[in-house]
Amino acid sequence: MKTLSDVDKIRACLGKTIRAYLAGLAVDCPFGGNPDECFCHQLREKTAEERARILAALTDEECIAIFERHRKCFVEKSCSLDWGKPPARE
Numbered sequence: 001m002k003t004l005s006d007v008d009k010i011r012a013c014l015g016k017t018i019r020a021y022l023a024g025l026a027v028d029c030p031f032g033g034n035p036d037e038c039f040c041h042q043l044r045e046k047t048a049e050e051r052a053r054i055l056a057a058l059t060d061e062e063c064i065a066i067f068e069r070h071r072k073c074f075v076e077k078s079c080s081l082d083w084g085k086p087p088a089r090e
């Protein structure tokens with residue numbers, strides 16, 4: 001049985017994981033470079049110190065919203081590359 005403290009620990013871990021992932025997104029797009037249309041484009045142009053300060057100031061809700069936006073973009077780009085589809089037979 002999960003207790004309230006277990007749920008709090010899970011939420012804290014998830015929050016740290018998302019923040020760590022966002023720190024990576026603030027450096028580079030998973031598909032490479034810094035696409036102009038990316039919502040992280042301007043963030044990536046800042047210094048490492050500025051990026052860290054901005055990310056640290058985000059609320060958990062803001063981090064989750066950014067992560068969800070990224071997830072949708074990632075899925076769209078992945079689908080355009082046909083990732084996960086078996087190769088066509090000749």
